Amino acid sequence: METHQLDSALAKLRAALAGIRLPLHLPSAVAADDYARRQLAQLDDYILPRLAEQNAPLLAVVGGSTGAGKSTLVNSLVGRVVSPSSVLRPTTRVPILVHNPADLHWFDSDRILPGLARNRDEEDGNTLRLAAEPALPEGLAILDAPDIDSVVTENRQLATQLLAAADLWIFLTTAVRYADAVPWDHLRHAAERNAMVAVVLDRVPATATREVSGYLAEMLRQRGLGSSKLFCIPETELDGDGLLPPALVAEINGWLAELAGNAAARRRAVAQTLGGAIEAMSRNVPKVVSALNEQEVSLASLREMANKAYREANVRIAEQTANGTMLRGEVLARWHDFVGTGQFFRAVEQKIGTLRDRITAFFSGTSKQAVQVGNAIEAGLDILIRQEAEAAAGRVHDAWDSDPAGREVIAGLDWNAGRGSAELPAAASELVRAWQADVLRMVSETAVPKRAQARYLALGINGVGVALMIFVFAHTGGLLGAELGVAGGTAVLAQRVLEAVFGEEAVRQLARNAKNNLDYRISELLNSEESRYDSLLDGLEVDSKIAVELANALVEIERSRHNDSRLAVDLVSEVR
């Protein structure tokens, strides 16, 4: 019952690991991605098959530095040349698995190391060569791995993968090598996951055996591998086949044979390494979970940067179309052309009755000028919107560019991330035109009291429309201080005109609608500009379910692994 629990938990973890994607280039992502990949391989190569088949032969992986003599050791252990050795480095490119002929069925299939094709003769990439050898006891297989520190990157990666799949590490080093940093990195990992390790010290000068082996034993003890078996092979001549004299490997052979022959000892070795691997996994997977979370946080912050820039643009445009700053320069000049100069000001001060005639006089025959006011507003609004949208794009670019993940996202784009979209100019002018059309439509759809009909006709729909636009730009934001001077005067004029036509309440309603219409259109445009950045991030979403699944699987593993008899290092099988 419990065993099933552990298996299903591991399967869940495996599925979640396989689904991991860390698309943002964060410092944590590389390490986490690498770890997830390696952990996935170890689950497939070792943990899952080993849990399923506890009686499978013990797999001893011989690993070590380039030139340490791995192939020579494997050949000597077997008693014949199964793996070619050479003075050139690196030598072992295709890993060789030596097994007893009776154990063939264990290794022939994809049960373990499914990523490597089985191949008994030829050497090519990503293969595992099988060599049957009757001299090897049943229940034990030896795998000759590539160099852990070779200049060939694939060799290094494969060696790491194979060592992760070992029930037993036979770690080979030499009197020259034993203090190298790279092997000790591997040994540290072995210690972390409590793997069963045997260290073989090769090529020890006869005079220094004691000193060197003592020193090495001390180093092992300091690094938590004190219980590891340590074998010494003195510097010696190889025989004609390049094999070590049998006497020198007898001790190792004896130890291995004993391990292979004793089911209980074998089980213990398996339980130790397997349990350690699972425990190490429980310790390391949370780092992946936190890397996943970091991705989400970083993605959200990139989104927020883009969103903030365009939010600001929206606020700025909304302010500037309401605080009177639109009523300057060209717009103001055309408006003045339209309404005339001093006379108009005097006119609006007079009674509404006489105003009608005056307005009629001033506006009659000037619908061309009303159109010009409209054009000036169109041009001004257009450039204002474009400028703010461009500035927002620049802000997004600068913010992303100073973020390592963001910089990666905008690198190599075929469009300039610091600029507005190619459609922006057309979209902005289309926006303004559509808004103006809407304003005119609103004006034409608003009921005009009978007594104002004549006034309305005199002004023309364009005249009323631009008056409304002017009123919107000045009115809705509420003017302050000096602004009232010009904009206020201008707006009061427009307001009087409009009120003369529609009445006070209707004018307020119209202005509100016109401003809302404009604001809505502008936020639509800015949203579509912003969406360019969002869509860049859409492809970089992290599946948030995976982090949860990983965490859940870990909890399940933690709960079940302590009760799982297969991982019990002590007794059970021994007592039996």
Added chain:
Amino acid sequence: MDAQTTQLARLSAHTENLASRVQALQQVLALVEGRVDRTTIAKVRDVLRRAGQRTAISGEKTVVALVGPTGAGKSSLFNALTGKHFAEVAVRRPTTSEARAVVWGEKLPEKLLDWLEIGKRHLLESDDPELNDLVLIDMPDYDSVEDKHRETVDRLVKVVDALIWVVDPEKYADAALHEGYLKPLSEYAEVMMVAFNKADVLSEADMNRCVRDMRRLLNDNQLNATRIVVTAVAFNTGVPSLLDMVKRTVAAKVAMTARLSRDISVAAYSIEIELGKTTPVVNRRQVAELAEAVSDVAGVGEKTAAIEQEWLTRGQAVTGWPFVAKRYRRASDPLRRVKASQKVQLDLTEEEGPISFQGAVGRAKVKEALRTFAERLGDGLPSGWKRAVSTAANRELNQLMAQLADIAVQKTPPLADLGWWNAFRALKIVCMLGVVFGLGWLLASPVLSEFGYPALPPLTWLAIPAPLWLIVPGLVVGVLSGLLGRLLVRPTARNQAKLARNLLIEQVEAVVKARAVDPVQAELNRIAESQTLVRRALR
């Protein structure tokens, strides 16, 4: 002689150049600050500091270091080269934990060794003049579990003049050596050698294969110029020839220069790739286009139209027939309105400065014009410079806006009557006098006879009374000249408007040049100057 000696000889030609190249690179650093990646600048600064210190401390000494992995036999080789037993040789790994220096000559170069932070120092009496000025260093390993050792190596590899990599058949293909050191040092192939040690543990054939393999690995990293010497300390094989090569390096006295020269080149190159190849130039058309784009913010269009209208009105008033043409009054100056409305706006103060004038729209227009201008110039520049150009264009935006506003509100000079207008005016007066006199004459006869005076003698010419000869042509010529004047004033007004426009645009151009173009030009000059200096530093 051999490839390496020639290389070194070639480099020695640059010895005297080194100082000027260092100086050039220093100047570049000041120029590119803020425009080039910060880490690049820090690295270059580091190189310059080291070069300065090294040349200041001891120019005549040559520092050669033995570097290698644990157990490759650095210390044995060191002992063999020095002929003494300085360095401890042992089976315990890692053995050498501190760098050690041996100097041949009469005096220890204490300052140099202090700078190299080497504590263990030995002075050897030199019976061989060729060894004078040699500082030989035995370094700790770089691949053991002791991180401190690696740190020492990493520090010294950057500062010594020449390097001898000691490898053995077991470790010659380690990634730690090739990936960690040789590949990044590919620029320094000429000042590096490889001592392939422990030749005695392999047969000669095997050893040759290993050396060939090492050669291949070196060449893969562009280290073709790095020589390999096969050594076996126990049999003294190769040690004399290695020593020979060291001596030649010392004798050429260029190892230091070669090393520093390389350092400078690499540093200069790292900046060169962030400078781009081309320097954009601001041309007159771009300035004109920029001025044109912002001219409306300075009210140019508005004013030009007003001026044309003023000339038209005034000209027509002068030349036109008095009873037909409108009267011209300076008081109704069409410019007045423009000025008045803008004056009010200028009086407003706002936090953002002159944004009040021309409002947000005007500011947006100017910003867009500046962006177009900066973008066109920045096209093709590396991103840091693009940003710098755009910043420079916008740096004085507020002053630019203010000065454009000044142009908009400045008074235009009152217009002066033109010469041909006076001819029309004179003709007009003559015609008017004719009409008035003719009318007087016509009216004079009946009035005189009323008061009993004798009538004026009826003067006729071609049967038409004389007064009519005065009135009719006077009227006809007067009206015709008025119409002709109207026609002639139009092109004049257009012309005057054009002249005024040109003057205004000139002013706008001057403002734009001072506030936007010049800052941008300064940035572009900075690039050009950096490029020149970097080229000098690279040479």
